[in-house]
Amino acid sequence: MEMINVIASIQVKAGHRDDFISAFKANVPAVLAEEGCVEYRPAIDLESGIDAQLKDETVVTVIEKWDTLDALKAHLEAPHMLAFREMAGDWVDEVSLKILEDA
Numbered sequence: 001m002e003m004i005n006v007i008a009s010i011q012v013k014a015g016h017r018d019d020f021i022s023a024f025k026a027n028v029p030a031v032l033a034e035e036g037c038v039e040y041r042p043a044i045d046l047e048s049g050i051d052a053q054l055k056d057e058t059v060v061t062v063i064e065k066w067d068t069l070d071a072l073k074a075h076l077e078a079p080h081m082l083a084f085r086e087m088a089g090d091w092v093d094e095v096s097l098k099i100l101e102d103a
Contacts, residue, residue, distance in 0.1 A: 003038070004072050006064035007098040013058070016091035017044070020060060023088050030080040036071025040064050058093075072099070 012020045024042050031040045041063055045055040066072040075081060 002068055003102055004066040004069050005100040005102070006062070006066065006072065007100070008062035008064065009096045009098075010060045010062065010092055011056075011058055011094040012060055012091055013093055017058060017060065020088055020091045023084065024060070024062075027080060027084045030078075031075065034071070034075055034078060036067040037075065038065035038067060069099075 010020070021042055021044075028040055031037055043061045043063055045053070045057065045059070045061075047055070064072075066075070
């Protein structure tokens, strides 16, 4: 199986992280119902006391797993994702993706 792992780093404008997370979580059930979605969840930095950790309180990291690259591509065009990006767009400064396969 060709598992696709995605780490999305979403830089949220100051003061809007909670708004973004709330809206994101409301969209999670629709994403989990998509064909090929294995995992889809937001995460924020934990105060760990580990020196090597890079922390940023304005970043929401999305951890995703998909059965195939085609499923991920379909997700990006899903109507609920287009609506979410339009609704949350004013809260977001920047998005970067790491799209990975198992080594």
